[in-house]
Amino acid sequence: MMEPDTYARIHYENDFFTATDYYYSQGIQGEFVHPWFRRFFLTKVLISGNEQVQNGISVEHNGFTPTSTDHNEILFGDRPYAATLTMKVFSMSRHDSLNSRIASALSFGVIGPAAGGRAMQST
Numbered sequence: 706m707m708e709p710d711t712y713a714r715i716h717y718e719n720d721f722f723t724a725t726d727y728y729y730s731q732g733i734q735g736e737f738v739h740p741w742f743r744r745f746f747l748t749k750v751l752i753s754g755n756e757q758v759q760n761g762i763s764v765e766h767n768g769f770t771p772t773s774t775d776h777n778e779i780l781f782g783d784r785p786y787a788a789t790l791t792m793k794v795f796s797m798s799r800h801d802s803l804n805s806r807i808a809s810a811l812s813f814g815v816i817g818p819a820a821g822g823r824a825m826q827s828t
Contacts, residue, residue, distance in 0.1 A: 710738070710740050710759060711738060711739045711740065712737075712738050713736065713737045713738075714735075714736050715733065715735050715736075716733070716734045716736070717732070717734075718731060718732045718733075719731040728769050728772070729767070729768075729769055729770075730769060731767070731768050732765065732766065732768065733765070733766050734763060734764070734765040735764050735765075736761060737761050737763075738760065739760075739761065742760035742762060742794070745762075747794040747811055748760050748794055748796060750811060751794070751795070751796040751809040751811060752796070752807060752809040753796040753797075753798045753807060753809065755798070756798060756799060756800050756801065757799040757800075758796065758797070758798040759797045759798070760794075760796050760797075761794075762792065762793065762794055763793040764790075764791070764792050764793075765791050765792075765814075766788065766789070766790050766820070767788065767789045768786075768788045768822055769786065769787045769788065771783045771784050771785060771786065787816065788816070788817075788821060788822025788823075789814055789816050789820050790815050790816075790819070790820035790821060791813065791814030791815075792812070792813060793810050793811065793812040795808065795809065795810035795811075796810070
C-alpha cells in the first residue's frame with residue numbers, strides 16, 4: 706500500500722552516535738508529496754502511470770569526512786571533507802493490474818563549497 710497523496714517527512718542520519726561509517730558523517734532529507742506536483746513543469750519529463758500516482762520534491766544534504774580529522778592536509782589514499790546538496794523531483798505510481806510499481810526522479814545539485822559542507826562539519 707502506498708502512502709497518502711499528501712505528506713511531508715524528514716529523514717536524518719548521523720554517524721556521531723555509533724561512529725561505524727567511515728567517510729559518511731551525516732545527512733538530512735526533507736520530502737514533500739502533494740497532488741499539485743503532478744502539474745509541476747519538471748514532473749512532465751518523468752515516467753509515471755495513471756494509477757495511484759504520487760508526485761513530490763525532495764532536498765537532501767549529506768556530509769562526508771576523512772578517516773582522521775586531526776590533519777589539516779588531505780591524507781594519501783583518504784577522502785577529504787565534502788558535502789552534497791541535491792534537489793529531486795519524483796513520481797511514484799502503483800499498478801495493481803500489473804502487480805508493479807514505477808518510480809522515476811530527476812535530481813540536480815552541487816558538490817563542494819556551494820553545498821555548504823563547512824557549516825555542516827563545523828557545527
